[in-house]
Amino acid sequence: EAEVAQSPRYKITEKSQAVAFWCDPISGHATLYWYRQILGQGPELLVQFQDESVVDDSQLPKDRFSAERLKGVDSTLKIQPAELGDSAMYLCASSLAITDTQYFGPGTRLTVL
Amino acid sequence: AQKITQTQPGMFVQEKEAVTLDCTYDTSDQSYGLFWYKQPSSGEMIFLIYQGSYDEQNATEGRYSLNFQKARKSANLVISASQLGDSAMYFCAMRDHTGNQFYFGTGTSLTVIP
Numbered sequence: 001e002a003e004v005a006q007s008p009r010y011k012i013t014e015k016s017q018a019v020a021f022w023c024d025p026i027s028g029h030a031t032l033y034w035y036r037q038i039l040g041q042g043p044e045l046l047v048q049f050q051d052e053s054v055v056d057d058s059q060l061p062k063d064r065f066s067a068e069r070l071k072g073v074d075s076t077l078k079i080q081p082a083e084l085g086d087s088a089m090y091l092c093a094s095s096l097a098i099t100d101t102q103y104f105g106p107g108t109r110l111t112v113l
Numbered sequence: 114a115q116k117i118t119q120t121q122p123g124m125f126v127q128e129k130e131a132v133t134l135d136c137t138y139d140t141s142d143q144s145y146g147l148f149w150y151k152q153p154s155s156g157e158m159i160f161l162i163y164q165g166s167y168d169e170q171n172a173t174e175g176r177y178s179l180n181f182q183k184a185r186k187s188a189n190l191v192i193s194a195s196q197l198g199d200s201a202m203y204f205c206a207m208r209d210h211t212g213n214q215f216y217f218g219t220g221t222s223l224t225v226i227p
Contacts, residue, residue, distance in 0.1 A: 033215070042117075042204050042217030043158070056213045089156055098212035101148065104158035 002026040004105035012111045018080035021108045025094030034077050035091040082112045117218035126195045134190040134221045136205030144210040147188040152202040195225045
């Protein structure tokens with residue numbers, strides 16, 4: 001069964017450092033999402049791609065966060081510099097089209113010290 | 114404004130019994146989608162069931178069913194014949210009519226007791 005792949009699964013970093021997360025969606029899925037989930041809360045949508053284009057990034061803290069999906073397949077989410085409040089689970093999801101069901105990857109659990 | 118409300122932070126159910134997890138939503142859209150996801154302690158979000166706003170029948174997927182009451186703006190998840198493996202966090206979510214916005218609730222922690 002096709003799955004969304006994410007790496008790394010766990011990342012520990014010190015504040016002020018740069019971190020990057022990678023996501024490979026299910027093959028053929030045009031829409032890709034990045035979410036942040038703080039412990040005890042539901043996921044919050046950070047950015048949504050349709051192919052290589054950003055559809056919505058209104059919740060992305062653009063002073064330190066960036067996301068790209070250059071070839072419309074896999075995607076990278078970067079944080080620079082990381083802050084203590086960035087400690088969270090970062091989830092990637094994909095869907096065939098923008099109104100279809102989203103399927104999630106295993107997530108990257110980030111700890112900022 | 115809170116789009117999805119899950120008022121039950123934690124629920125307990127006896128194995129083999131049925132349980133209902135509550136979800137209410139807020140939207141002025143005519144077209145929207147409602148979803149339930151399960152999140153075990155491992156962290157992955159697992160899709161369970163979907164209900165479209167124009168669907169007249171309540172959605173069912175195996176032991177999962179969605180009790181959709183449009184006028185009340187509620188979309189409760191019913192799990193029948195609970196199993197120990199059902200212990201997890203459960204999130205209700207809504208997609209708006211554009212598909213550009215997706216909102217999750219705060220989740221309900223379900224514990225199945227042997």
